[in-house]
Amino acid sequence: MGPDRVFKDAIYEQIARIGRAVAHPRRLELLDLLCQGPTTVEALARKSAMSVGSTSQHLQHLKDAHLVRVEPRGAARIYRLTDAATCELFRSLRGLAEHYYADMRAITEAFLRDREALETLDVATLQQRMDQEDVILLDVRPVEEYAAGHWPGAVSFPLDTLTDRMAELPRDRTVVAYCRGPYCVLAMHAAEVLRQHGFRAVRLADGVPDWRSQGLPIAKGGDPR
Amino acid sequence: MGPDRVFKDAIYEQIARIGRAVAHPRRLELLDLLCQGPTTVEALARKSAMSVGSTSQHLQHLKDAHLVRVEPRGAARIYRLTDAATCELFRSLRGLAEHYYADMRAITEAFLRDREALETLDVATLQQRMDQEDVILLDVRPVEEYAAGHWPGAVSFPLDTLTDRMAELPRDRTVVAYCRGPYCVLAMHAAEVLRQHGFRAVRLADGVPDWRSQGLPIAKGGDPR
DNA sequence: TAGTTATTCTATAGAACTATGGAATAATGG
DNA sequence: CCATTATTCCATAGTTCTATAGAATAACTA
Numbered sequence: 001m002g003p004d005r006v007f008k009d010a011i012y013e014q015i016a017r018i019g020r021a022v023a024h025p026r027r028l029e030l031l032d033l034l035c036q037g038p039t040t041v042e043a044l045a046r047k048s049a050m051s052v053g054s055t056s057q058h059l060q061h062l063k064d065a066h067l068v069r070v071e072p073r074g075a076a077r078i079y080r081l082t083d084a085a086t087c088e089l090f091r092s093l094r095g096l097a098e099h100y101y102a103d104m105r106a107i108t109e110a111f112l113r114d115r116e117a118l119e120t121l122d123v124a125t126l127q128q129r130m131d132q133e134d135v136i137l138l139d140v141r142p143v144e145e146y147a148a149g150h151w152p153g154a155v156s157f158p159l160d161t162l163t164d165r166m167a168e169l170p171r172d173r174t175v176v177a178y179c180r181g182p183y184c185v186l187a188m189h190a191a192e193v194l195r196q197h198g199f200r201a202v203r204l205a206d207g208v209p210d211w212r213s214q215g216l217p218i219a220k221g222g223d224p225r
Numbered sequence: 226m227g228p229d230r231v232f233k234d235a236i237y238e239q240i241a242r243i244g245r246a247v248a249h250p251r252r253l254e255l256l257d258l259l260c261q262g263p264t265t266v267e268a269l270a271r272k273s274a275m276s277v278g279s280t281s282q283h284l285q286h287l288k289d290a291h292l293v294r295v296e297p298r299g300a301a302r303i304y305r306l307t308d309a310a311t312c313e314l315f316r317s318l319r320g321l322a323e324h325y326y327a328d329m330r331a332i333t334e335a336f337l338r339d340r341e342a343l344e345t346l347d348v349a350t351l352q353q354r355m356d357q358e359d360v361i362l363l364d365v366r367p368v369e370e371y372a373a374g375h376w377p378g379a380v381s382f383p384l385d386t387l388t389d390r391m392a393e394l395p396r397d398r399t400v401v402a403y404c405r406g407p408y409c410v411l412a413m414h415a416a417e418v419l420r421q422h423g424f425r426a427v428r429l430a431d432g433v434p435d436w437r438s439q440g441l442p443i444a445k446g447g448d449p450r
Numbered sequence: 451t452a453g454t455t456a457t458t459c460t461a462t463a464g465a466a467c468t469a470t471g472g473a474a475t476a477a478t479g480g
Numbered sequence: 481c482c483a484t485t486a487t488t489c490c491a492t493a494g495t496t497c498t499a500t501a502g503a504a505t506a507a508c509t510a
Contacts, residue, residue, distance in 0.1 A: 004410045005274060007336045011408045012250035012257075014329050015322045019247035024498085025237035028244065032237075041457060049230060054499060056458060066325040075456055075507045085324060092317060097240045099310060100291040104239050111232045183236045185229045249468085266487060279469060281488060300477045300486050 021065035022093060026050060027058045034068060035087045035209040036141065036180055037148025038080035087209050094183075108183065115192045119202045121176055123211065126204055135174045137204075140190045149208045151178065152219040159186045162193060174200045181207035246290035247318060251275060252283050256306070256315040259293060260434040261366065261405055262373025263305035272367075312434050319408075333408065340417045344427045346401055348436065351429055360399045362429075365415040374433045376403065377444040384411045387418060399425045406432035 022028060029048050033039070045055040059079055062068040067086045070077050081087055098104045112118045129135045130153065138157040139146045146156040157165065157177075169175055175194055179186035187203035194201035212218055247253060254273050258264070270280040284304055287293040292311045295302050306312055323329045337345075354360045355378065363382040364371045371381040382390065382402075394400055400419055404411035412428040419426035437443055 003336070003339070007332065007410065008254065008408070009250065010332045011329065012253045014326050014332070015253050015318050016248060016250040017326065018318050018321050019244060019249070019253065020497095022244035023241060023248035024244070025234065025241040026498095028237045028240050029233065042455095051500075052457075053459095053501075056456095057498080060458080072507080075454090075509095077457065082325070085321060089317075089321060092314070093240050093243050096243050096310060096314060100307070101239050101242070104236065107232065107235045107239070111228070114228070183233070185232065245467095251468095267485095276470075277487075278471075278489095281486095282468080285488080297477080300484090302487065 017065045018067070018089070021062055021067050022089070024058070024061075026054070027062055028090065028093070030055070030058055030062065031067065031081070031086065031090045032180065032183075034079060034081050035090060036145040036207075038078045039144065040076045040078060042076075043144075044079065084212075088213065091209060091213060111185075112188060115188060116195070119191075120205045121202050123204070123206055123214075123216075126176060129174070129176075133173075135176050136170060138175060138177045138190065139179075140177050140186045141179050141184075145180070147220070147222055149212070149218045149220055151208070151211065152217055154178070154219075156222075157190075159190055162190055166194075166197060169194075169199065171199060174202065176202055176204050178204035178207060181205075181210060242290045243292070243314070246287055246292050247314070249283070249286075251279070252287055253315065253318070255280070255283055255287065256292065256311065257405065257408075259304060259306050260312045260315060261370040261432075263303045264369065265301045265303060267301075268369075269304065309437075313438060316434060316438060336410075337413065340413060341420070344416075345430045346427050348429070348431055348439075348441070351401060354399070354401075360401050361395060363400060363402045363415065364404075365402050365411045366404050366409075370405070372445070372447055374437070374443045374445055376433070376436065377442055379403070379444075381447075382415075384415055387415055391419075391422060394419075394424065396424065399427065401427055401429050403429035403432060406430075406435060 022031070026048065030044055033044055033047055041052060041056050041059065044050075044059070045052045048055065050058075059068060059070070063070060066082055067089070068079050069082050070079050072078075109118070112120075126135070126137070130137065137151060137154040139150045139154040140157055140159045140162065142158050143156055146154075146158075150156070159179075175191075177187040177190035177194070179190075182205040184207065191201040191203040208218055247256070251273065255269055258269055258272055266277055266281050266284060269275075269284070270277045273280065275283075284293060284295070288295060291307055292314070293304050294307050295304050297303075351360070351362070355362065362376060362379040364375045364379040365382055365384045365387065367383050368381055371379075371383075375381070384404075400416075402412040402415035402419070404415075407430040409432065416426045416428040433443055
């Protein structure tokens with residue numbers, strides 16, 4: 001094998017490191033979750049319904065490929081994406097899948113149809129209606145994800161507190177719920193439950209990583225209320 | 226397993242189809258070659274030093290992932306990238322590898338150092354010097370890649386004809402050679418050989434896909450001479 | 451210091467992927 | 481219609497990857 005081939009093999013092997021890292025659905029799910037902000041192995045395992053061991057192992061793969069980095073915080077370790085490029089990689093792969101595979105649309109539409117929650121808002125319409133004050137925007141992700149970054153003006157309203165706190169919500173305005181992004185089920189379920197209780201509720205398909213990618217402003221920190 | 230998980234698994238599985246397609250160095254090499262233009266299995270096998278069977282099999286993977294499409298031309302089949310997004314995917318992964326892995330740079334520099342061909346031109350400098358007419362630009366890829374798209378004004382000068390046609394080249398101008406892109410060895414070897422014969426020769430790191438991605442004009446068809 | 455918690459490491463079995471060579475297929479040319 | 485050319489299909493053996501459960505580690509806490 002000549003030096004040319006050794007060189008080419010070495011180069012393509014480097015590129016393939018990234019490919020292998022994103023070749024497994026569970027690791028893609030972890031990247032998706034990490035786009036929402038830094039977090040622990042335990043939280044990732046819980047949110048992705050994986051065992052802690054398996055989650056840790058997948059995170060090692062991602063770390064070996066330099067897609068995530070880790071730093072200790074007390075006894076725990078905080079995992080985070082290496083930089084914005086990692087989140088863009090995930091978004092770009094997701095976009096390509098939407099572009100190439102009709103299945104992506106079909107799967108989502110079937111899921112939404114089952115929950116009578118097909119109505120989905122886009123960001124432009126939302127901004128317009130936010131200005132008119134006839135909507136209230138709920139961030140239905142867990143609080144720590146809200147704290148790591150949220151739509152300015154959105155109220156933290158985690159899905160698992162929705163039933164208890166429903167009395168807080170106005171019945172004369174449209175309730176818009178968002179979560180992690182177009183394939184996250186939290187906002188879909190929130191809209192479904194709210195509709196069943198007589199609210200005007202829709203979900204917003206995009207999430208913080210999408211807005212960040214578009215250069216829109218993102219608020220950080222706790223719920224101001 | 227609830228319907229949420231079924232849904233999530235289905236979505237991430239779709240995205241992972243792309244990941245798996247780009248998880249193997251040989252398939253990345255095929256994508257790189259296909260960025261130069263449509264071609265046959267046999268040509269891809271030759272250029273990548275793979276067996277035809279193995280090449281065909283990898284192309285099936287890429288086709289299953291919708292990254293390439295195929296159409297018959299006589300007895301042969303012409304493979305091509307599905308669309309520009311596929312080439313951008315490859316370029317984006319290559320860019321991330323450059324971004325994340327110092328090895329990429331180290332590997333390339335070591336290879337170039339061995340051939341005393343470290344000097345590399347960028348596109349801006351090239352355009353400037355092209356205007357001043359003190360350079361001649363050679364496209365050292367195989368003719369069919371030149372025909373599929375080349376820098377306007379570049380002369381088709383395939384590497385394997387270089388020694389025979391060297392007399393055609395001017396000794397009072399700088400000879401700039403380009404090929405498929407930053408990790409293609411053709412231009413490196415061309416510059417090396419030309420220097421050994423006393424020419425002022427440098428390589429241009431970028432290639433047609435890079436210029437196309439930047440929106441620069443690309444000429445098509447045969448060599449006008 | 452001992453116990454607790456969070457995480458990684460290790461071993462293993464099973465699944466998925468890859469390379470190879472030869473047979474099968476399909477279109478073309480004489 | 482046969483031979484040729486180009487490619488895919490198939491079976492196989494070898495390799496790599498994944499999930500799992502339990503042991504090991506390392507940092508806090510009482």
